[in-house]
Amino acid sequence: MINYIKIVVLVAFLITGLSACKAESQNAEDIGYSVNSPSDTGGASEPGTWGTDYTKALAAVKGTNKHVLINFTGSDWCIWCKRLSKEVFTQQPFIDYAKENLVLLTMDFPQKIKQTEEMKKQNDALAKQYNIEGFPTLVILDKNGKEINRASYQEGGAEKYVEYLKGLMK
Numbered sequence: 483m484i485n486y487i488k489i490v491v492l493v494a495f496l497i498t499g500l501s502a503c504k505a506e507s508q509n510a511e512d513i514g515y516s517v518n519s520p521s522d523t524g525g526a527s528e529p530g531t532w533g534t535d536y537t538k539a540l541a542a543v544k545g546t547n548k549h550v551l552i553n554f555t556g557s558d559w560c561i562w563c564k565r566l567s568k569e570v571f572t573q574q575p576f577i578d579y580a581k582e583n584l585v586l587l588t589m590d591f592p593q594k595i596k597q598t599e600e601m602k603k604q605n606d607a608l609a610k611q612y613n614i615e616g617f618p619t620l621v622i623l624d625k626n627g628k629e630i631n632r633a634s635y636q637e638g639g640a641e642k643y644v645e646y647l648k649g650l651m652k
Contacts, residue, residue, distance in 0.1 A: 530581035539587040550623040558592040563618040573640035
């Protein structure tokens with residue numbers, strides 16, 4: 483009888499824990515990202531939001547003084563990616579700076595968040611094109627789509643990160 487109760491409690495605990503993990507890992511909003519679907523604007527018409535369409539992001543900076551900031555991330559498993567999102571990307575100083583100066587692009591390589599095959603192919607091709615070897619890696623492109631620098635996680639919060647990015651774009 484005691485073994486039966488232990489087994490029932492253990493099974494209930496496992497089911498509850500697995501359900502919570504599944505729900506948490508599939509919700510990109512929980513980790514601080516505003517990820518648009520491939521049919522969205524790719525960040526081109528909504529300054530300060532993270533797009534997913536590389537072609538649209540490049541088109542959005544043509545004829546402007548803005549840069550494209552590509553965030554190569556493992557949003558649901560990479561601890562440094564999550565920290566960068568929480569400490570920087572979701573904070574007002576970064577959001578304000580991005581609205582005026584950046585077109586934001588996410589190339590995500592999640593383990594549990596579902597993506598379309600089209601999205602996976604695009605992200606894999608861009609990771610190969612930019613020789614991405616680890617996460618997070620941020621690639622900064624000029625208005626002509628040329629890579630001008632790279633960034634990664636930096637401690638210090640959003641204001642310090644904005645200054646760090648400004649230095650990389652000179």
